[in-house]
Amino acid sequence: MQRIGVFVCHCGTNIAGTVDVKAVAEAMKYENGVVFSTDYQYMCSEAGQNIIKDAIKEHKLTGIVVCSCSPRMHEATFRKAAQSVGLNPYMVEIANIREQCSWIHKDMATGTEKAIILARTAVAKVHLNAPLTSGETPVVKRALVIGGGIAGIQTALDIADAGFPVDIVEKLPTIGGKMSQIDKTFPTLDCAACILTPKMVDAAQNENIKIYSYSEVSGVKGFVGNFEVTIKRKARFVDETKCTGCGLCTEKCPQKRVPNEFNLGMDQRRAIYIPFAQAVPKIATIDADYCTMLKTGKCGVCSKVCTAGAIDYTQKDEFITEKYGAIVVATGFNPIKLDKYDEYAYSQSKDVITSLEFERLTNAAGPTAGKLLRPSDGKHPHKIVFVQCVGSRDTRECGKSYCSKICCMYTAKHAMLTREKYPDTEVYVFYIDVRTPGKNFDEFYRRAVEEYGVHYIKGMVGKVIPEGDKLIVRASDLISNEQLTIDADLVVLAAAIEPDKTARPLATMLTASMDTNDFFTEAHPKLRPVESPTAGIFLSGACQGPKDIPETVAQASAAAAKVIGLLVKDKMKNNACVAHSDENMCNGCSNCAKVCAYNAISYVDKEFRMPDRTTRVRRVAVVNDAVCQGCGACTVTCPSGAMDLKGFSNKQIMAEVDAICK
Amino acid sequence: MQEVMKNKAKELLASGEVRAVIGWKKGEFCYDITPAVFTNAEEIDNGFIYDDFCGANLSKYLIKEAHKDGKVLVFLKPCDTYSFNQLLSEHRINREKVYVVGVSCDGKVDIEKIKRTVGDGIIALSSDGDKISVETLYDKYEINRADALAERCVNCKSKKHVAYDELLGDEGEVLDSKRFDEVEMIENMTADERFEFWRNELSRCIRCNACRNVCPACSCEKCIFDNDNSGYVNKAPVTSFEENMFHIIRAFHVAGRCTDCGECSRVCPQGIPLHLLNRKFIKDINTLYGDYQAGEDPEARGPLTSYTEKDPEPSVVTDKE
Numbered sequence: 001m002q003r004i005g006v007f008v009c010h011c012g013t014n015i016a017g018t019v020d021v022k023a024v025a026e027a028m029k030y031e032n033g034v035v036f037s038t039d040y041q042y043m044c045s046e047a048g049q050n051i052i053k054d055a056i057k058e059h060k061l062t063g064i065v066v067c068s069c070s071p072r073m074h075e076a077t078f079r080k081a082a083q084s085v086g087l088n089p090y091m092v093e094i095a096n097i098r099e100q101c102s103w104i105h106k107d108m109a110t111g112t113e114k115a116i117i118l119a120r121t122a123v124a125k126v127h128l129n130a131p132l133t134s135g136e137t138p139v140v141k142r143a144l145v146i147g148g149g150i151a152g153i154q155t156a157l158d159i160a161d162a163g164f165p166v167d168i169v170e171k172l173p174t175i176g177g178k179m180s181q182i183d184k185t186f187p188t189l190d191c192a193a194c195i196l197t198p199k200m201v202d203a204a205q206n207e208n209i210k211i212y213s214y215s216e217v218s219g220v221k222g223f224v225g226n227f228e229v230t231i232k233r234k235a236r237f238v239d240e241t242k243c244t245g246c247g248l249c250t251e252k253c254p255q256k257r258v259p260n261e262f263n264l265g266m267d268q269r270r271a272i273y274i275p276f277a278q279a280v281p282k283i284a285t286i287d288a289d290y291c292t293m294l295k296t297g298k299c300g301v302c303s304k305v306c307t308a309g310a311i312d313y314t315q316k317d318e319f320i321t322e323k324y325g326a327i328v329v330a331t332g333f334n335p336i337k338l339d340k341y342d343e344y345a346y347s348q349s350k351d352v353i354t355s356l357e358f359e360r361l362t363n364a365a366g367p368t369a370g371k372l373l374r375p376s377d378g379k380h381p382h383k384i385v386f387v388q389c390v391g392s393r394d395t396r397e398c399g400k401s402y403c404s405k406i407c408c409m410y411t412a413k414h415a416m417l418t419r420e421k422y423p424d425t426e427v428y429v430f431y432i433d434v435r436t437p438g439k440n441f442d443e444f445y446r447r448a449v450e451e452y453g454v455h456y457i458k459g460m461v462g463k464v465i466p467e468g469d470k471l472i473v474r475a476s477d478l479i480s481n482e483q484l485t486i487d488a489d490l491v492v493l494a495a496a497i498e499p500d501k502t503a504r505p506l507a508t509m510l511t512a513s514m515d516t517n518d519f520f521t522e523a524h525p526k527l528r529p530v531e532s533p534t535a536g537i538f539l540s541g542a543c544q545g546p547k548d549i550p551e552t553v554a555q556a557s558a559a560a561a562k563v564i565g566l567l568v569k570d571k572m573k574n575n576a577c578v579a580h581s582d583e584n585m586c587n588g589c590s591n592c593a594k595v596c597a598y599n600a601i602s603y604v605d606k607e608f609r610m611p612d613r614t615t616r617v618r619r620v621a622v623v624n625d626a627v628c629q630g631c632g633a634c635t636v637t638c639p640s641g642a643m644d645l646k647g648f649s650n651k652q653i654m655a656e657v658d659a660i661c662k
Numbered sequence: 663m664q665e666v667m668k669n670k671a672k673e674l675l676a677s678g679e680v681r682a683v684i685g686w687k688k689g690e691f692c693y694d695i696t697p698a699v700f701t702n703a704e705e706i707d708n709g710f711i712y713d714d715f716c717g718a719n720l721s722k723y724l725i726k727e728a729h730k731d732g733k734v735l736v737f738l739k740p741c742d743t744y745s746f747n748q749l750l751s752e753h754r755i756n757r758e759k760v761y762v763v764g765v766s767c768d769g770k771v772d773i774e775k776i777k778r779t780v781g782d783g784i785i786a787l788s789s790d791g792d793k794i795s796v797e798t799l800y801d802k803y804e805i806n807r808a809d810a811l812a813e814r815c816v817n818c819k820s821k822k823h824v825a826y827d828e829l830l831g832d833e834g835e836v837l838d839s840k841r842f843d844e845v846e847m848i849e850n851m852t853a854d855e856r857f858e859f860w861r862n863e864l865s866r867c868i869r870c871n872a873c874r875n876v877c878p879a880c881s882c883e884k885c886i887f888d889n890d891n892s893g894y895v896n897k898a899p900v901t902s903f904e905e906n907m908f909h910i911i912r913a914f915h916v917a918g919r920c921t922d923c924g925e926c927s928r929v930c931p932q933g934i935p936l937h938l939l940n941r942k943f944i945k946d947i948n949t950l951y952g953d954y955q956a957g958e959d960p961e962a963r964g965p966l967t968s969y970t971e972k973d974p975e976p977s978v979v980t981d982k983e
Binding site for chain 2: 065223311461503504508555584585586587588589590594595616618619637640641650654655
């Protein structure tokens with residue numbers, strides 16, 4: 001028989017405001033097995049913990065129930081307190097009477113009634129608790145960063161600086177990400193390449209960093225401290241160890257008509273290419289979709305001109321497996337596709353472009369060598385209309401309900417730079433709201449309006465109609481309440497941004513959770529913003545939510561700090577709440593092994609003595625304690641109930657249900 | 663057919679190829695044919711039967727018999743081979759110890775359907791193709807065989823054997839069955855009507871456990887309903903409602919593994935259409951995860967124990983109603 005103590009926390013007025021804590025403590029005195037019950041203002045405080053410790057010693061408690069906040073908050077605190085006076089930490093149960101009770105009820109009577117039920121439920125569970133001990137496993141001191149944009153690069157650099165090896169997996173032939181396509185960066189207007197490319201070079205030269213470019217994560221096994229990741233190295237048909245990046249092949253390749261994705265298809269590249277001059281690694285890649293040699297077997301020009309002998313048409317996708325202690329997701333964002341926004345004539349006119357395309361048109365390394373020219377006829381536009389919130393704050397199915405956050409600032413930047421370079425150009429910006437919170441952000445926007453004379457008009461554009469070489473923009477001005485018609489030369493759409501499409505399948509592999517917009521969710525929106533709820537998975541940059549560069553870099557470094565904090569540990573305590581199989585009941589059906597996400601279950605043939613004194617060999621499941629994460633998938637799959645979870649046994653859960661229904 | 667099977671059984675027993683034969687023999691009445699294990703030619707000559715009433719699925723008996731030394735011959739009808747494969751995939755049967763003889767089947771007869779026409783007191787039955795002649799204590803009747811076929815045979819899902827070492831008779835095809843029509847009918851009821859329907863059906867349950875004992879998917883070393891330690895044993899019979907839960911729990915336990923062999927409904931002494939619970943699961947699994955027939959391929963991974971990125975999110979299920 002257990003001797004149980006119950007400790008009811010007021011949490012100031014957080015709990016005591018809607019729950020009669022004294023009544024809860026009093027009611028628990030009459031529960032079976034409870035020998036001590038009390039309440040206190042802050043159980044988690046030192047004084048509160050001392051009440052628990054003293055009671056354990058004085059009343060020889062064998063199990064305790066703390067009625068307080070969520071176990072995610074303070075379970076560890078109370079377990080530690082119990083352990084310090086010799087009680088097994090797994091004899092501690094938390095009844096969550098804050099998040100699941102006082103915070104959601106307004107009425108004291110209901111709140112108290114429910115708190116009593118929750119406390120009673122925890123007491124019922126403690127009756128069936130058993131002391132548990134946990135083993136230890138070593139931590140693999142190597143990190144993986146998925147995505148080689150500014151977020152991934154910064155995280156990798158910081159981890160590498162702390163002395164830990166780190167690998168970057170980038171799906172494109174070069175690292176750099178979206179920032180490498182951007183011309184100038186707000187609010188200081190320094191050139192993106194000038195601040196990014198040195199970091200790319202740093203990453204390439206850092207001896208702790210290994211870059212797997214043109215590669216993808218194809219499988220993840222294991223758990224925090226011990227991930228096993230399979231990386232698919234896509235065939236680039238160029239030997240990375242031999243290619244010197246001289247670029248001769250990219251000049252001689254006869255296949256010239258390949259849309260250049262780096263310039264968003266606004267010009268063309270060859271079938272063998274280096275995305276841009278500062279690419280890291282600077283290695284050519286053959287685009288198998290366009291290469292004549294790979295498609296028809298007739299060409300081979302690049303191979304003939306390559307003095308290094310780096311071309312290898314027979315290269316195949318390669319899979320490598322590496323172990324990591326921590327994984328950082330830095331998969332970034334993309335502007336949304338605008339094919340559902342016919343009203344802006346994006347697919348009808350070449351002169352309706354996205355803001356990212358505008359960046360390329362103003363970039364010295366872009367398709368127009370930095371001259372702002374219309375894509376249709378190469379003429380200088382004299383009237384430009386910028387449309388903000390295209391797809392952002394749009395609750396229709398084709399849009400995104402959230403604010404993309406960066407568009408107000410980059411549109412102000414575009415407008416300002418256009419006016420500065422081409423003062424003969426009239427610039428209009430249509431907006432719903434201008435949102436510029438951030439250091440020196442509002443000043444920046446005000447300069448665009450006040451110093452550069454950009455026409456900011458509150459209102460949305462209803463329609464863009466291509467007519468001759470003009471774009472007729474129909475819009476409404478909400479402040480003067482009039483309809484406007486502008487005959488523009490160029491229309492720039494600030495398309496909403498969304499997480500990269502590779503994020504969703506990756507989240508599945510990592511068992512990391514996502515919100516409905518496919519942004520990764522953080523363990524706590526305020527207090528643990530760079531960690532995923534899945535242990536050992538960290539978040540960096542726009543994969544977690546829309547972010548500008550300063551914010552991305554800040555989060556990237558924060559994620560690195562968390563990774564370093566994990567990697568400095570030599571060993572990790574295993575979860576003590578692991579599954580185990582009762583071999584007398586096990587059918588050997590393998591269903592548990594099939595659902596185990598951690599490959600923790602194997603099978604052995606074992607000899608059993610039968611009631612009639614014969615023996616029979618049966619196939620039974622065995623759980624590897626070090627690998628089991630205690631998710632419980634096996635216990636619900638097991639048809640006979642042979643598989644059970646320590647600390648959350650079927651019987652304990654049934655006892656809890658019974659206590660609730662009593 | 664019966665004679666061909668008998669000869670095959672005797673031949674393999676005589677050659678020592680198999681130790682025992684699992685087949686059917688006469689029960690207390692002419693129509694309650696029961697599964698049996700034969701170990702010599704004499705037993706086979708005296709008792710072996712294969713007729714319209716050999717509905718029993720013999721695959722489950724292999725769990726026990728195939729653990730013993732030597733090989734076992736088993737006669738499996740097309741639908742039984744699905745159960746056999748499912749048991750193979752769950753490692754319950756050692757394939758090397760079994761010699762499967764597939765036998766063709768043109769549907770089995772449901773004695774309850776005959777009784778509905780002729781009443782009680784049946785003393786003799788004989789069938790000649792399309793007709794069944796029935797003799798009772800009181801009268802003689804002639805019934806269309808098609809009218810007396812068991813529901814699972816009317817809605818037969820497959821006449822094709824998915825596993826065998828040797829085939830006797832003709833091989834058939836996977837059929838386009840209407841087996842989900844009745845499930846759909848129940849789905850179209852209002853929630854209250856549906857609740858009433860099942861309360862009414864399950865109220866007749868006497869917890870004889872026949873459905874569980876016959877079910878090839880219910881083959882646990884220790885059933886949770888027999889396990890004092892599981893916490894379920896004393897729960898089920900507390901109220902009539904909890905007794906109903908027995909069937910729902912059982913349907914959950916066999917979900918994704920049930921091949922729809924229909925044995926549960928065949929053996930229910932109270933005539934509860936238990937197969938409809940399982941068929942609802944099968945239908946839902948087909949809708950949510952794509953068509954899947956348990957036991958069709960012993961190497962296949964059931965949709966409930968495998969995960970793909972294309973699996974529907976929970977909202978697909980919750981938004982349906």
